[in-house]
Amino acid sequence: MLSAKKEVIVMLTERQLLILETIIQDYANVGQPIGSKKLQEQLPVHVSSATIRNEMAVLEQAGYIMKEHLSSGRVPSLSGYRYYIDNLVKPTKIDQSALEVIHSALANNFSKVDEIIAMSARLLSEMTDYTAISLKPGSKDVKLEGFRLVPLGSSQVMLIMVTNDGTVDSQVYNVPLGIHGDQLEAVVRLINEEVVGLPIEEVSARLQSNAPKLRNYLRESISLLDVFDNVLSRAFHQQVFVDGKKNLLNYLTSDNIEQFKSIYSFVDHSSSLGELLNTKRDFAVMIGDELADDNVLTDYSLISAKYHDGNNGEGLIAILGPTNMQYSKALGLIDALRSELSQRLSNYYRDFND
Template identity: 55%
Template sequence: MLTERQLLILEAIIQDYAEAQRPVGSKSLEQQLPVHVSSATIRNEMAVLEKKGYLVKEHSSSGRIPSLKGYRYYVDNLVKPTVANPAVVDSVRNSLNNQFFKIDELVAESARILSEMTHYTAITFKPEGQNIRLQGFKVMPLRNQQVMVLLITSDGGVESQLFNLPKQITGEELESIVRIINERVVGLPLDQVVEKLRDSVPLLLHYVQQPLGFLNVFGRVLNQTAHDQFYVGGKLNLLNFVENGNIEQIKALYSLIDHSDDISNLVGSNDDDQAIQVRLGDELEDRSLQNYSLISATYDVEQHGRGLIALLGPTNMPYSKMIGLLDVFRVELARKMLDYYDFYD
């Protein structure tokens, strides 16, 4: 159990270290604390906090920096999100004020904007898409019996896939396939489309080479549309916080940047429906991220589902400011998405 004075000292050290990026000593704290405490008393309290594992010494000097335990305690018990001033809210709102023709464009742009505002790596997941429906199915003939199949979804998304058709299929037969698929499955939720095709149009699918392969590819495209579509902004910002030019860490971070599945698994989802969640160092389960933190926040787009945005940056980031900014950003992103759906619906 920490005393009130120890809490004040821990909070001041974390905030000062985030701003100055150097160990914090008792003399600087003496001038910052809201209560009058001598430098000697502060040193004693810092020694207690160090013994309890909340602070560590980087060098032999008297200055201390927060430990992961100290950050965890601060985030769970002491952090006070900065209330964004109207200028910040206007800046976020104006940045998202472009016209978007696809929801993916908005999701991608939001990641880019957030990374530029923070100089960290930003990750934005689109809403889960449980209510997205197949809005259109089109086939565009190409050359050499090849066609491009276009799937158009109710959120403005367009997915495409190339298929090879058997030489004996005629244009009329192809038109029949397109017409029946549009009659039977357009308008259905995405998770029902493939099953409906399997049940309703098995006879028509013999016109396509390997009918099961057609359905499987169709299913993969639909699944990609409905789940885990995300965009990353400021990937290379991760490298700005590598410790002492650690070559192995740089290699590991490059690998992480290049593999979307790794980033998706890293972010995961918020537990217990928390609006904002912070994970630190060891909690990220990736050795290359020992000196990084991940702040994630959900955003609710009403009947269109719930998405997630996240910031990946150094453990000594200014948490109050970043949590406050992310809170504003998720609200404005949800508002912009609702405007988008209202316009295109």
């Protein structure tokens, strides 16, 4: 697994690697800084407390662990997690009972693919207590074909959006006083010039970046942009299934309600979530500031994995949880689920085509 950001690699000894791995795993279990005495009890080899402190000093100097407040214990840094993920972590094979839970849940009689994808998100959330995301197969190929307006009278129009997969969505817009239909049509033409052909998860960001241009063209265009954004958001969420958003509350590092609102909004916003899920890797782990430029997800990690539906389609499943998650277990669970999901979808399409 590779990071989108390159870290300076420090060559560690076998003992230093073992200490780093133990600190990360113990911190995931107890959520408390790890001291040398605690490490001495947990290491599978006998090492003196003084030696452990020396090795911890090396790891701290390398930037892989750090002090938390005035505690003498250490916690992993983002660089430490990155090193661990890239070099040390190994997926844990899930036990038979967990595998049976997945198999049983996906064995239900589903009437459409969306129900299977939604179930995969629910399973991931319930089995990890994290926020789970499932991207429908082929979603990355869904592009905007265009918008158009249909007059509904003197004061209302309907905005209609069409995508290349045949999705049609609409919303009624109350036309402000003093704004004429030909002015709105001109704005829609301008918007179409900017966004037709783009993947739907990119359209909202493009519209917002061009908001000043549209504002100069029509003073009410910002309210119209909100309508566009609502339609786009609905279309995107027909492709993406999120479960367990409330679990984000469990891993806030402070009581800052504004931080929670920002995180919740990020996960709920189509363009932000689309960018977060935009990966070409079969398996990917992103941590902390790799997830967003504004540090809103500094204390979180995202594990994602692609799956195939047996019908030339490719989707993605992911979990968003705390940086100190149990990566081995999470990776093992996601790997098992994507395998079962691929098999279930293959069977669905085989039965559907027969």
